[in-house]
Amino acid sequence: MNAMSHNQAGNAYNFGFLDEYAKKEVRRAILKAIAIPGYQVPYASREMPMGRGFGTGGLQLTLSLIGPNEVVKVIDQGSDDSVNAVNLRRFIEMTCPGVSTTTATAECTLIQSRHRIPELPLTARQILVLQVPYPDPLVVVEPSEDKRKTMHGEADYSRLLVKLYEDIVKFGEITISHRYPTRINGHYVIDPSPIPRWDVPKLNDSAALILFGAGREKKIYAVPPHTKAEPLAFSDVPFRVEDFRDEQGRRRACARCGCVDSFLDEFVTDSGSKTYQCSDSDWCDMQLRKARQTQGEPA
Amino acid sequence: MSYVAIKGGGQAIAGAAAVSEYLRTEEGLGNTGAEPLAIDAILHQLRHLVDRVVSEGGVYYPRFAALAIKQSMGDTLEAAFALRAWRSTRPRLSETPPLDTSRMRLIRRISAAFKDIPGGQMLGPTPDYALRLLRLELMDESPDAFRAVARNWLEKCPEAELPDTFPKVLDALRAEGLLPPVSATRGQTAFDITREPLVFPVPRSAQLATMARAETGSLLAIAYSNMRGYGDVHPTVAELRVGYLPVMLPHPVTGELVEAGEVLITECEVVAMYEADEAGGKPVFTIGYGACFGHNEVKAISMAILDRALQKGMKDGANNPSEDPEFVLLHVDGVDSMGFASHYKMPHYVTFQSDLDRLRTTQQKSGEPA
Numbered sequence: 001m002n003a004m005s006h007n008q009a010g011n012a013y014n015f016g017f018l019d020e021y022a023k024k025e026v027r028r029a030i031l032k033a034i035a036i037p038g039y040q041v042p043y044a045s046r047e048m049p050m051g052r053g054f055g056t057g058g059l060q061l062t063l064s065l066i067g068p069n070e071v072v073k074v075i076d077q078g079s080d081d082s083v084n085a086v087n088l089r090r091f092i093e094m095t096c097p098g099v100s101t102t103t104a105t106a107e108c109t110l111i112q113s114r115h116r117i118p119e120l121p122l123t124a125r126q127i128l129v130l131q132v133p134y135p136d137p138l139v140v141v142e143p144s145e146d147k148r149k150t151m152h153g154e155a156d157y158s159r160l161l162v163k164l165y166e167d168i169v170k171f172g173e174i175t176i177s178h179r180y181p182t183r184i185n186g187h188y189v190i191d192p193s194p195i196p197r198w199d200v201p202k203l204n205d206s207a208a209l210i211l212f213g214a215g216r217e218k219k220i221y222a223v224p225p226h227t228k229a230e231p232l233a234f235s236d237v238p239f240r241v242e243d244f245r246d247e248q249g250r251r252r253a254c255a256r257c258g259c260v261d262s263f264l265d266e267f268v269t270d271s272g273s274k275t276y277q278c279s280d281s282d283w284c285d286m287q288l289r290k291a292r293q294t295q296g297e298p299a
Numbered sequence: 300m301s302y303v304a305i306k307g308g309g310q311a312i313a314g315a316a317a318v319s320e321y322l323r324t325e326e327g328l329g330n331t332g333a334e335p336l337a338i339d340a341i342l343h344q345l346r347h348l349v350d351r352v353v354s355e356g357g358v359y360y361p362r363f364a365a366l367a368i369k370q371s372m373g374d375t376l377e378a379a380f381a382l383r384a385w386r387s388t389r390p391r392l393s394e395t396p397p398l399d400t401s402r403m404r405l406i407r408r409i410s411a412a413f414k415d416i417p418g419g420q421m422l423g424p425t426p427d428y429a430l431r432l433l434r435l436e437l438m439d440e441s442p443d444a445f446r447a448v449a450r451n452w453l454e455k456c457p458e459a460e461l462p463d464t465f466p467k468v469l470d471a472l473r474a475e476g477l478l479p480p481v482s483a484t485r486g487q488t489a490f491d492i493t494r495e496p497l498v499f500p501v502p503r504s505a506q507l508a509t510m511a512r513a514e515t516g517s518l519l520a521i522a523y524s525n526m527r528g529y530g531d532v533h534p535t536v537a538e539l540r541v542g543y544l545p546v547m548l549p550h551p552v553t554g555e556l557v558e559a560g561e562v563l564i565t566e567c568e569v570v571a572m573y574e575a576d577e578a579g580g581k582p583v584f585t586i587g588y589g590a591c592f593g594h595n596e597v598k599a600i601s602m603a604i605l606d607r608a609l610q611k612g613m614k615d616g617a618n619n620p621s622e623d624p625e626f627v628l629l630h631v632d633g634v635d636s637m638g639f640a641s642h643y644k645m646p647h648y649v650t651f652q653s654d655l656d657r658l659r660t661t662q663q664k665s666g667e668p669a
Contacts, residue, residue, distance in 0.1 A: 013388055014388070017388065019388060019390050021390065042498050044492075044493065044495050044496050045496070046387040046388075046493075047380070047387040047634055048387070049381070051380075051639075051642055052637075052639055052642070053638045053639040053640075053641065053642025053643075054638065076646065077647075077648050078649065081309075082646055083311055083312055083645075083646075084645055084646075085308065086309045086312060090309070090312075115647070115649040115650060116649055144625055145629075146499040146625065171661045171665070172661070173657065173660055173661045175657050177650065177653035177654045177656060177657040178649070179650075194647075194649070194650045195649075196649055196652065196653040197653065198653075216635045216638060216639055218496045218497070242652065242653055243656060243660065263649070265648050266655070267648075279648070279649055
């Protein structure tokens, strides 16, 4: 809205909203982040015309990487049509004339996402940009950024491991539900953004480049393609993703497409019953199309 | 079965914008006398709102600040945010040398340290000693009476030749050897917080720049914690001045400094308890400095107190939140903090699903019904 009214006032913005100096700085930070997998590169994050916390970090990465032939997909909570995804996509379309957008994971070259990695495996020609509220996994054990920086340098994650251990002692379980601390390339532990544990294994040996942008905290980091990503765990207490089995131990299915191997959102319907649906809307549509294609054909 | 809960985002956003616009213009319903708020009216009659927004927006553009206030319907956080977002797309064209605030065209200048100061105390426009009684006569002010007030005031105002400069109170104290000598880093290029991230420890110029565009209430709250007891700055306001500061820029061809315009600023210098000189010299008072765009006295005083607290924290280690540079500097920016507070209103279905999974599993393990 803001940019649009400024445009009407004759104050044209640069392609990709940011000025070229800002984009260059972001690109330099990206290169450094790729060169040191998992290291949080500080950068002078610009104010964007949407709220800090709504994806300004991811957006600065997207706008700095976007080229004229780009096919962009924007998702929030796995959906292309949630309010924030719509808002960001509209802003990209408005400030990057000529760029095309899509909801199809298979067709895009650049994905900006909040809280999810698509179910469809990404390819080497794709880049995934994740929006990050808290870039530092150590913040749960150490509030001072200065001290955390030293701890990262020394790969000193002992206090984080103690926190996981204390969880097991208190609750019999590691209680971290999302933002699961993950060691990259054998050194830096990252906060993989608030993706569910379900998505963490997708970081490991990913064909696509995965970038993380924290606008408010002014950090960029990366999991380069085919890099090792290991969630912190103990040899006798392995890392576990979300459990979608019902009381009888059967895997719950998406009520819409029937898929039994996707991350599900649960919600209560108007009649009061509990329903499950794929969180990834494009994946859900793909499964529906597949089911329709095979319908009528002999089993 | 439709895809639930998160369809129709585009329509919802357009609807939200339309109903907000309805509220902004609602006064015009069946009211032929209703007029849109003029930018000039905001600039003049809501001047302290403009002061606050230019200061927190971090760019001296009062007309756009007024526009931001108009479109945000007076929400200072939103207005400063819109101005800052506009500012962030502008290139940095030039750098000013350090500007000499003794050359300010003053509208107000006071010292709490001395009864009389060289150049004199000048109360100027301030509500400090006003009785906070509602002026009911303003409820229905006649336009004619309104227009007459300023004219009458000017007519009665005696012509006075004001000097071009007023000496700084601190200079007198410094000449007496009661203050530390001017730091050797003075005149060095200032840290530009719009172009470089804060990686701690950060230089004092980065601290000052961060506080200069901080959200007023946030800065006040942390400074107040220091004043009340979580800290011990105990400041004396050596000088507080408000006025128009000439902005000097190097001429693009000759390189000679030329006056490019002036900005309204508030500047506050506090003197705090003395410290022993580590090199064995005489003990001297310590100083805190605050300055910001616009007429924002509470902000400038808060900033000066926090500058002193932070210098102390940097030297001796932080004993209170207000002495910890990370604590202060990373929590006073209005755009950052309001954005993050607002973001909690966005959907968090996925992370909440994850939370449910953890709690149910943990409950099962502890033998309670899942």
